Amino acid sequence: MKRLIKYLLISLPIIYILFIWTLSSLPNNAIINFNSPYDGEIKEILHLIEFGIPYALIFIAFLALGKYDFRFQVITLFLCIFLSAIDEIHQYFTPSRSTSFIDFAKDCIGIFVFFIVLKYFNNNEETFLGRIFKNMKTYFK
Numbered sequence: 243m244k245r246l247i248k249y250l251l252i253s254l255p256i257i258y259i260l261f262i263w264t265l266s267s268l269p270n271n272a273i274i275n276f277n278s279p280y281d282g283e284i285k286e287i288l289h290l291i292e293f294g295i296p297y298a299l300i301f302i303a304f305l306a307l308g309k310y311d312f313r314f315q316v317i318t319l320f321l322c323i324f325l326s327a328i329d330e331i332h333q334y335f336t337p338s339r340s341t342s343f344i345d346f347a348k349d350c351i352g353i354f355v356f357f358i359v360l361k362y363f364n365n366n367e368e369t370f371l372g373r374i375f376k377n378m379k380t381y382f383k
Contacts, residue, residue, distance in 0.1 A: 248382060251306040255299035259325060262292065266329050269338040289348035293329075294356035297322045301360050305378045315361060322353045 278284065300318045304310055326349035334341040363371035 244381070248306045252303045255296050255303055258296055258299055262296070262329060263332065266333050266339065267336055286348070289345055290352035290355070292352065293322050293326045293349040294352035296325065297353050297356040298360060301356075301364075302378070305375060306382050308379070308382055310364065310375070310379055312361075315357065315364075319353060319357050323350055326350060326353065 297318055300321065301315065304314045304318065326346055329349075330341045330346045333339040360371075363369055364375050366372045367376045
């Protein structure tokens with residue numbers, strides 16, 4: 243059972259990144275349309291978490307692999323920044339999509355926020371998430 247959970251946690255970031263890649267291959271309003279006068283603003287705010295989520299998922303996958311020191315957090319940070327850049331380049335070549343440095347910057351801000359928050363909780367075991375991370379480290383040893 244432990245092995246199954248570990249493989250599931252390792253596969254989640256891959257599945258999510260493929261999901262992002264698929265969405266960025268489609269027209270801007272093909273899947274997500276909020277039918278709101280603030281549709282554009284909501285989608286812009288989503289950039290702040292779009293690549294923060296894979297940071298969290300990769301962070302958790304590294305916890306499952308027993309790799310939870312600061313070095314792996316930095317590797318995850320740069321990997322997500324690279325994935326964000328690749329996604330923006332991909333959108334440049336996709337019809338009806340646009341690319342911008344501002345979108346890339348918003349992705350990076352979201353990644354850095356997730357980096358700081360998860361680093362804090364990983365180092366503070368008295369918090370709720372800190373206890374979860376500690377239990378994961380113990381479980382997957």
